[in-house]
Amino acid sequence: MKTALVLNGPNLNLLGTREPQVYGSQTLADVQALCERACAANGFALDFRQTNHEGELVDWLHEAGRLQAAGTLAGVILNAGAYTHTSVALFDAIKGTGITLVELHISNVHAREAFRHHSYISPAAKAVMAGWGVNGYALAIAGLAGMQQGA
Numbered sequence: 714m715k716t717a718l719v720l721n722g723p724n725l726n727l728l729g730t731r732e733p734q735v736y737g738s739q740t741l742a743d744v745q746a747l748c749e750r751a752c753a754a755n756g757f758a759l760d761f762r763q764t765n766h767e768g769e770l771v772d773w774l775h776e777a778g779r780l781q782a783a784g785t786l787a788g789v790i791l792n793a794g795a796y797t798h799t800s801v802a803l804f805d806a807i808k809g810t811g812i813t814l815v816e817l818h819i820s821n822v823h824a825r826e827a828f829r830h831h832s833y834i835s836p837a838a839k840a841v842m843a844g845w846g847v848n849g850y851a852l853a854i855a856g857l858a859g860m861q862q863g864a
């Protein structure tokens with residue numbers, strides 16, 4: 714069974730209390746449980762992580778590259794939070810490892826402030842998901858499963 718690696722960046726540990734009108738009322742633990750269900754339904758094991766530190770995300774992307782090369786990782790779903798809009802290092806890590814990566818945002822970043830309209834992740838991502846609320850995580854996991862079958 715391959716693993717789906719779900720990585721969450723800065724401030725996503727605040728889900729549930731952080732701007733609930735934008736991000737909803739579910740906590741990160743709720744999102745993890747939702748991802749567990751989606752992975753079980755799609756034949757994946759789940760590895761779910763959150764960090765507030767850019768370099769830790771870079772390290773985890775490198776680890777993902779090694780696991781994908783070894784054939785044990787299906788791909789990465791990355792909600793890089795605000796680093797989406799600032800981080801050349803994340804772009805380089807995705808490009809440098811060649812991992813299959815889905816960029817995810819809970820909110821529709823294109824309907825928000827102009828500074829959220831540019832993403833350093835999108836040009837290196839296989840697919841982009843935004844605006845589906847936390848259910849986007851389940852949709853992205855199903856999408857990753859489809860990619861495994863060449864869909």
Ligand code: DQA
Binds near residue numbers: 795
């Ligand atoms: C976010 C959108 C980003 O612009 C923001 O900085 C976040 C969360 C989202 O999930 O909608 O932290 O990635």
